[in-house]
Amino acid sequence: MSQQHMSPPKRRGRPPNQLAQARILKAAHDILTEDGFGRLTVEAVAARSGVGKPTIYRQWANASELAMAALMSGDPGIIAGGGTSLRSALTGQMRSLIQAFATTRGRQIAMTLAAADPESEFTKAFRNQVILSSREAGRALLLEAAARGELVLQQDLEVLLDMIYGPVFYRLLVGHRSLDTGFADSIVAIALEAVAARADG
Amino acid sequence: MSQQHMSPPKRRGRPPNQLAQARILKAAHDILTEDGFGRLTVEAVAARSGVGKPTIYRQWANASELAMAALMSGDPGIIAGGGTSLRSALTGQMRSLIQAFATTRGRQIAMTLAAADPESEFTKAFRNQVILSSREAGRALLLEAAARGELVLQQDLEVLLDMIYGPVFYRLLVGHRSLDTGFADSIVAIALEAVAARADG
Amino acid sequence: MSQQHMSPPKRRGRPPNQLAQARILKAAHDILTEDGFGRLTVEAVAARSGVGKPTIYRQWANASELAMAALMSGDPGIIAGGGTSLRSALTGQMRSLIQAFATTRGRQIAMTLAAADPESEFTKAFRNQVILSSREAGRALLLEAAARGELVLQQDLEVLLDMIYGPVFYRLLVGHRSLDTGFADSIVAIALEAVAARADG
Amino acid sequence: MSQQHMSPPKRRGRPPNQLAQARILKAAHDILTEDGFGRLTVEAVAARSGVGKPTIYRQWANASELAMAALMSGDPGIIAGGGTSLRSALTGQMRSLIQAFATTRGRQIAMTLAAADPESEFTKAFRNQVILSSREAGRALLLEAAARGELVLQQDLEVLLDMIYGPVFYRLLVGHRSLDTGFADSIVAIALEAVAARADG
DNA sequence: ATATAAACGAGACGGTACGTCCCGTCTTTCG
């Protein structure tokens, strides 16, 4: 009869057990926070979640993908802080980004990304959702400000975004200096000076 | 006590085989370029170099350190290109840096760093020699230019350096956009505009 | 097991699909001849026959029973060759038995029997139909000959039968010598000499 | 097992740990007697013996070979009973053979042999040492008796041996009748009557 | 006609064991 609008595909066999998936992600997340990325093995997750290994492998190709899924599952996403001006909005976002990444989690995210197959679809989703979502939010802030006439953006917006968000991962990966709120503020300050200079010129 | 006259200590027994170290590094380097970081195991290096595993473990604590050693051994170091102005010198350096990292090697360096124990002395040496040497060279260029009066640097030089060199590793790690010479030029351009604006202010 | 002439209970619901059973046995038989006993898994049979696993498990408890069913389904049964004398009849039967077992099938039968639960009803049926049917036919031949006065049988007929048919499975299992028609003839010759000697005494 | 007086080849590396091998065989033997052939997995043996799985796989290709090794390790070998006449010697040997095989061990031996790769060198050794050693002892007894003039052997000695020893494995594998001393006696009686008849003719 | 019910295909489930790879340590013999 009428399929309405949302037609679920209604596959034939027994459907995946949603509870099992949740338990897997919970166990993976716990191992990640308690023991670190190096201990996140498929075997350990299976043992901890009370799930068979094949059930894990049905969904994720290896421990890296599982780690990414676990890191994504608890991630609320970095939302642009609702400031009134570009500077305050951007500063708010950078501060919360850095706060979220300054913990062990940040380094785990970097390690996971480094270990993952860069071509995998899963990796791309992780990249977009966890790594680049803040960058996209920043892009939106900059474009809105440009639309308001606060600044003039030229063709190298991509590079500008990389110069704002790249340093966070740089410090995370290399560890030569700490991540703190002052770092967030300084990045925004320098970036806005560059844009302002350009707007002036 | 007294070392007498003999300058070499002349320890008893068979001396360490210098050639073995070279063969180990050669094998590690070859595996790295042919099979990638994931295949660089102590076992594989021992087999390929015809050296016993204990001989490797005597010098390096694990495969990560060995990878770092291999990556360091062939590294000529990024030297600041000898331009006349700050812009040309910095652009030259960034171009050669990006050229050196755009290949598979760049990602291997990032993976190695992510996998390594961040506290180990070996990792610190690797970080300084391979990752931060370019940053230090950039610092020198900026300080020289400031000494020449080309610009005025204030207290956030560290952040500025991170905004110049961080984006390279950001793209390397995340892979959302390519590394090319245009990227190098744009980074330098934006960075100098920020400094100029500040100098103006 | 089967209620042939009883009024069919006409249970409600969909009746078992006869075709499915045939396809399962066909697939099991094909796998057995193509890939061997070790590859006869319930999973493989289900995949090859296009039948769900539960459909198989509804009829057979495990892969061993399925193997036995497949081996029984194609089995014409060893019938005593219709010779005029005991010697010719027995020789004919032994020859055809050995011919039937000299192929891969013989070893598969031995392996299946070894792997099966010796207490299971299914195993007993297999044993009687596939393994012991020839022995029973031989018993009939001997008893007929005794009735005709050709020989005198005493109380150890069971042992005599084992000495006639046991060597076939012995060579099959151990593989120290080949199964051929000469073997059949020699067994009959020795057995008859033993019986004749006894008849004389 | 050990070649005592042979000049040792003096291989380079660390020699195999004899204790580990012994512990593996002990564990395999215990599992075999306690849980049966079906539970003799490499994993279980490794866990029980406190040995790594690769240490087992270095010596045996799979669980079947390990089972054969365990069955061989505790086997004293069937020695011909020292009777004065052929009949008493053969009867003694058959009785002890049947006594040794009437337990669970006998069926395990049959199952192991059925499951093993018949071409493997290991299987051949097992066959010779465990299965055929009694047959060879019987051959010796018969040949000695022939040399003493007790009987005349003709060309089908191989078949005669199979008719003596085959029935034991036949009953073991098929399980249609029990193994007991009466069975041993009857086999010898019938076999000797066959030989005697032949000698008379 | 319409329930009702059984058997179907599909396929995910919790498990067990597989055989392999590599770890980092150790023990032995050779140079």
Next chain:
DNA sequence: CGAAAGACGGGACGTACCGTCTCGTTTATAT
């Protein structure tokens, strides 16, 4: 006495099947 060779206990890998359990889909009898 260091270096090579190589076995060791250990841990995780990713795969194959096990036998069980939902599912949604036929296909039949019974209302």
